Structures are given as C-alpha cells and as structure tokens.
Amino acid sequence: MKVSLLDLIISLSDVMDMISPALNGHHRRVAHVSYMIGQKMGLTTERLSNLFITALLHDCGGISLKERLDALQFDIINPFIHSEIGYRLLSGYEPLKIPALIIRYHHVYWNETSRYAAKKEYDIPLESYILNLSDRVDVLVNKKSEIIGQSMYIKEKIISESGKKFMPDVVDAFAEVSKPISFWLDIINVEKSCIIQENNIEDTILDENSIFSAMELIRRIIDFRSGFTATHSSGVASVAEQIGKCAGLGKGEQNKLKIAGCLHDLGKLAAPVEILEKPGK
Incomplete structure (x- = not known):
C-alpha cells in the first residue's frame, strides 16, 4: 500500500472548505497565490513545496463555521487562536513541522515583527508573510462578480498596506505576478492552475x-x-x-x-x- 501525502492533504483541504459555499476553494486559491509569489521571490523547490502545502491547510485550526467566516474579513479580529490551534494540530507530525510553524505566524502583521523579534524564541518565516498576504488577496475577491474588474481595487488595497500589514518585499512580488490577466483568471480556475503547481511540488510517498x-x-x-x-x-x-x-x-x-x-x-x-x-x- 502506497499513498501520496500531497493527495491526502489536497483531499483534506477540499473537505474543510465544503463547510460553506463562501469558503469553497479558499485553501486552493491561497495556495495558488502563495506559490506564485514564492516563485517570484526565488524560493527553492523545497520551500515552495512547504509553502504550497501550508496554504492548503492554513485554516485547519478554525473549528467553528463562525471562525472560518470571520477569517474572511480583511481586518480580521483576534486571528491568533486558530493559527495556534493549527500549529498544535500539525506540529506533532514530522513531515508537517515546517508548515505548522508557518501557520502559527501567518496572521502576524509586518509592523508587529519587532514585537515578536524581541522574544528570542520567535523567528517568523518569510513564508508566513507570503501566506498572510495571499490569504487577504482571496478575502478581497468578490466571488459573485467577474474578477478582472476587481483586480485594480485588490492590488491598490494590498499595496496601501505595504509596510503595515504586509512585508514590502512580498507586496512588490505580488504587484509583479498580478500584472498579467492570467494571474486573476487562474484564481477563479484554481483547480486547473493548482494541478500545474502540484506537478512541481516535492511529494512524500507513504x-x-x-x-x-x-x-x-x-x-x-x-x-x-x-x-x-x-x-x-x-x-x-x-x-x-x-x-x-x-x-x-x-x-x-x-x-x-x-x-x-x-x-x-x-x-x-x-x-x-x-x-x-x-x-x-
């Protein structure tokens, strides 16, 4: 018996998003945006793989429907509970120790970094900042309207938070990868775009x-x-x-x-x- 760990994670991710039509495909879309930004920033294949897998599971600590829906607000209130729960759920499984750490800090704003850096035990990964921005991009997308007409508003909103909510380097990478119309079309056709990315992910065969x-x-x-x-x-x-x-x-x-x-x-x-x-x- 041999099973792909990536296939298991994708299946788990899809089931978690079935809890509400408002959440359908959320994890996949965030994984797609994260991968594009991480690739632009020159992450290695190993780091891109961990980032992609992390994005597929980033809200696994959201227990109630209310928590999951509250996380769809751009200015999310008290997001650290589900981040910490997600970390604790995943960190005990060796292949997901790195994704667990990324999830733990994926709602930390860039302008809060110094507060965490003052505590020596905190070392926030770059991938957490990428995941934070990618998550907020999907939150800003109105799934009931065509996406191209929203793209400029979303980009302006994200760029306006550079140096505040978001790491400037991550914002710059997002601004570059989001220039082509294909970037936005891939978000709404995320199953097809994710399949392409999945082929480049380092998988573990169990x-x-x-x-x-x-x-x-x-x-x-x-x-x-x-x-x-x-x-x-x-x-x-x-x-x-x-x-x-x-x-x-x-x-x-x-x-x-x-x-x-x-x-x-x-x-x-x-x-x-x-x-x-x-x-x-």
Whole structure:
C-alpha cells in the first residue's frame, strides 16, 4: 500500500472548505497565490513545496463555521487562536513541522515583527508573510462578480498596506505576478492552475509503515472539532482492527480497517461544529 501525502492533504483541504459555499476553494486559491509569489521571490523547490502545502491547510485550526467566516474579513479580529490551534494540530507530525510553524505566524502583521523579534524564541518565516498576504488577496475577491474588474481595487488595497500589514518585499512580488490577466483568471480556475503547481511540488510517498502516522494526524483534526469526539475515531479504528483480526482477516485487511476507522468521520469536517454540538432532546 502506497499513498501520496500531497493527495491526502489536497483531499483534506477540499473537505474543510465544503463547510460553506463562501469558503469553497479558499485553501486552493491561497495556495495558488502563495506559490506564485514564492516563485517570484526565488524560493527553492523545497520551500515552495512547504509553502504550497501550508496554504492548503492554513485554516485547519478554525473549528467553528463562525471562525472560518470571520477569517474572511480583511481586518480580521483576534486571528491568533486558530493559527495556534493549527500549529498544535500539525506540529506533532514530522513531515508537517515546517508548515505548522508557518501557520502559527501567518496572521502576524509586518509592523508587529519587532514585537515578536524581541522574544528570542520567535523567528517568523518569510513564508508566513507570503501566506498572510495571499490569504487577504482571496478575502478581497468578490466571488459573485467577474474578477478582472476587481483586480485594480485588490492590488491598490494590498499595496496601501505595504509596510503595515504586509512585508514590502512580498507586496512588490505580488504587484509583479498580478500584472498579467492570467494571474486573476487562474484564481477563479484554481483547480486547473493548482494541478500545474502540484506537478512541481516535492511529494512524500507513504508506505504501509508510515501511513498510520498520517492517518493519526487526520484523525486528530477530525476529532478535535468536538469535545464529545476527542478520541472517537481512534477507538473505532482499534475496535475495527481487532474485529478484523478475530474474523480471520489478513494483516493487510486489518490495516485497511484501521485506516477506515481513522477516516470514517471525515465528513464531519464539512459540518459546522454548531450543528455537531447542537443540543438535542
């Protein structure tokens, strides 16, 4: 059994954005813009790959629908809770340690950098500043209107925050890559544009020995959404595996049952926590 880690992350990203039509495709669009800016700034293939993967997961710490929708405001209020949760969810998985750190600081404004730099334990990656700007670009796009007519307003809005919300070098790179009309058309056709970028991303192929740590990560993201299900999926996975063993299934089939147990509630990521925890009779 071999699985692409990138394919898993893309699938997880897509499911998280199914929680509301207003969020559909958000992670992919931010990944596309981040990649374009990072490429313009000369990031290595390894750093571009981590940036792209980070962008696909950057709002994984947004637990409720309200949190996700609030993050669509350009001047977001108190964004650091979901950034910190995202960091803690991902940092325990070795292949995502760098993306976790980028996520932790992706809402830090450029003019706040000195406050963080004063604390020696803080070292904000360039990729966090790229992700911050890319995220705000997508927030500014009115998905109900044609995009070319909005491009000048969006660019002016971003440029006006250079040196304040956004790192000047990142703003300059954005101003360059956003000149062609194709940049804006790719945003609204993000599935096609992301496929091109995916082909340039350094992927990790998970074998049977390493796939379970990835499943544990996804399980943790799923179950964290509600205090009622904190260990639910891991319990289901263990029970399913043991039932398979008692039923005389081979080790390979038992492993598939364990994986299915970890993922069986994946659809909950597309259900608002306000519904999951709605009081019943």
